[in-house]
Amino acid sequence: MADIATREAYGRALVELGKKHDFYVLSADLADSVKVEYFRKEFPERYLECGIAEANMLGVAAGIASTGTPAVASSYAMFTAGRGYEQIRNSIAYSNLHVVIGASHAGVSVGEDGASHQCCEDIALMRVIPNMTVISPCDAIEAAQATEAALLKVTGPVYLRLSRPNTPAVNPEGYQFELGKGVVLADGKDVTIVATGLMVAKALKAREILKEKGIDAAVINIHTIKPIDSALIAEYAKKTGNIVTVEEHSVIGGLGSAVAEVVCEQAPCKLTRVGIPDTFGLSGSSDAVLDYFGLTPEGIAAKVEASL
Amino acid sequence: MHKEAFLTNEQLVALKEKAKKNRLLSLEGIYAAKSGHPGGSLSIAEIVTYLYFAEMNVSADNPTDPCRDRFVLSKGHAAPALYAALAQKGFFPEEEMKTLRRVGSMLQGHPASLKTPGVDMSTGSLGQGLSTACGMAIAAKGNYNVFAIVGDGELQEGQIWEAVMLSNHLKLSNLYVFVDYNKVQLSGPTDEISEVLDLVKKFEAFGWNTEEIDGHDFEAIEGAMTSAKAKVGPTAIICHTVKGKGVSFMEGSAKWHGNAPNAEQYAAACAEIEAN
Numbered sequence: 001m002a003d004i005a006t007r008e009a010y011g012r013a014l015v016e017l018g019k020k021h022d023f024y025v026l027s028a029d030l031a032d033s034v035k036v037e038y039f040r041k042e043f044p045e046r047y048l049e050c051g052i053a054e055a056n057m058l059g060v061a062a063g064i065a066s067t068g069t070p071a072v073a074s075s076y077a078m079f080t081a082g083r084g085y086e087q088i089r090n091s092i093a094y095s096n097l098h099v100v101i102g103a104s105h106a107g108v109s110v111g112e113d114g115a116s117h118q119c120c121e122d123i124a125l126m127r128v129i130p131n132m133t134v135i136s137p138c139d140a141i142e143a144a145q146a147t148e149a150a151l152l153k154v155t156g157p158v159y160l161r162l163s164r165p166n167t168p169a170v171n172p173e174g175y176q177f178e179l180g181k182g183v184v185l186a187d188g189k190d191v192t193i194v195a196t197g198l199m200v201a202k203a204l205k206a207r208e209i210l211k212e213k214g215i216d217a218a219v220i221n222i223h224t225i226k227p228i229d230s231a232l233i234a235e236y237a238k239k240t241g242n243i244v245t246v247e248e249h250s251v252i253g254g255l256g257s258a259v260a261e262v263v264c265e266q267a268p269c270k271l272t273r274v275g276i277p278d279t280f281g282l283s284g285s286s287d288a289v290l291d292y293f294g295l296t297p298e299g300i301a302a303k304v305e306a307s308l
Numbered sequence: 309m310h311k312e313a314f315l316t317n318e319q320l321v322a323l324k325e326k327a328k329k330n331r332l333l334s335l336e337g338i339y340a341a342k343s344g345h346p347g348g349s350l351s352i353a354e355i356v357t358y359l360y361f362a363e364m365n366v367s368a369d370n371p372t373d374p375c376r377d378r379f380v381l382s383k384g385h386a387a388p389a390l391y392a393a394l395a396q397k398g399f400f401p402e403e404e405m406k407t408l409r410r411v412g413s414m415l416q417g418h419p420a421s422l423k424t425p426g427v428d429m430s431t432g433s434l435g436q437g438l439s440t441a442c443g444m445a446i447a448a449k450g451n452y453n454v455f456a457i458v459g460d461g462e463l464q465e466g467q468i469w470e471a472v473m474l475s476n477h478l479k480l481s482n483l484y485v486f487v488d489y490n491k492v493q494l495s496g497p498t499d500e501i502s503e504v505l506d507l508v509k510k511f512e513a514f515g516w517n518t519e520e521i522d523g524h525d526f527e528a529i530e531g532a533m534t535s536a537k538a539k540v541g542p543t544a545i546i547c548h549t550v551k552g553k554g555v556s557f558m559e560g561s562a563k564w565h566g567n568a569p570n571a572e573q574y575a576a577a578c579a580e581i582e583a584n
Contacts, residue, residue, distance in 0.1 A: 053467075056470035059471065060471075066421070067447040068374065
């Protein structure tokens, strides 16, 4: 699949899935941005425009799902995990309803819109909710398969974290997404870089930089943040004795915290969290903002080198 | 039971007895739990009784029937009244009421769909239930009706009006919302906290059909439902009710929003309900 955004792959996947499976898709005046516009055009009778009212959209999705038909509720990460936190917890997750929250524009790569739209807290907010599955795909092929898994393999609530910018393909054609299973993209013996979402491609580039310096880094893609692949993380903690997590999310509560929880309990080792520090984002182009926070191959490589 | 004619005297007497029993069961649970919300449970006794015994197509024999009518108690703190109705309807033994709010009970402090047979939606956090009822009404595709009860104080939650707006936009004729307009919320009279003002005008301004009735009068509830069913779009039935209805020392009092009676008060409350 070409280098397209995960939100784009999600939007296309919903159309394909809609041809064979019955489910509703809801959005809150952002159908075009979050790419459910494709579904709206193809299946208008199963698309529900909710207007600028995300809390209600999530509740409506819960009501639909309670009747046995899954519902996909889509908006930005900020306005689902953020604004709709309690609706997700109480109306959806408490009853273990099959609602897929398609949360696009996650993290700072939203870019120009600035901090009000850059949700760097959503993984933390979602993974703490019982019954919730949290998926953060790294490229288009994975996003498409994650969308399918969220609708066909999971029976409870799913938070699907999607991004705005185009993303280089990480996985080969023929890749098979397996819910809850981390993917070792490159093996290594000196250090393990554990990344998610957009940061996976950058971690692979960081590995190349490190290689030139004689550092042999493993790279693992953790697409399912909950339930996390604790066995794989513990294995690499033992094998390399040093883990660096990389995410486009606050270093508090996200992938870094989830990995730290596994490592501390199962295989204590050195651990460094790379992500957004405890601060808000800012306006700028997607690349410029990621660069500002050091979320580049060079920035990641520097953090990895410093951890050795 | 879907009726063609008006309630007969016999039916009316039976419904009144059911409502009386509903109040006694609510108080039994709250007294046993030493906690709960008697005021708002007693104020909806007639509405819940009417829905479960004269209106909704639901049966304990087929609790997951996909074509059953749905009920959402958006003001989830009135759970005892819902549980009482479900027990009376045969979803579980009335004895369960004594376990209300206890560890291991199927009867949680607020409705929990995974715990209690017959509960269609988990509620308790105010303002959320109407949205879920709206979703059910959309998914019904003409197969069933959806009923919700919201509190007047609950109308202070903004999400209610998001749901009200969308339900009108989609012209959900199978959605019926009862507003338990008992005029008192936890901290005091609703109009002293954040006025709800003219609810008929409010709902009509949002495009809804409205009915305004005495929420303790079965014939008025029946009349409102009959009228509502003939109309296109969602209907709000503004029910003037009395918080703590049926127990004089609880009536109209914010003190009894969320307090359980002691033994003496419980005995007096039961005696008064039995006598009426």
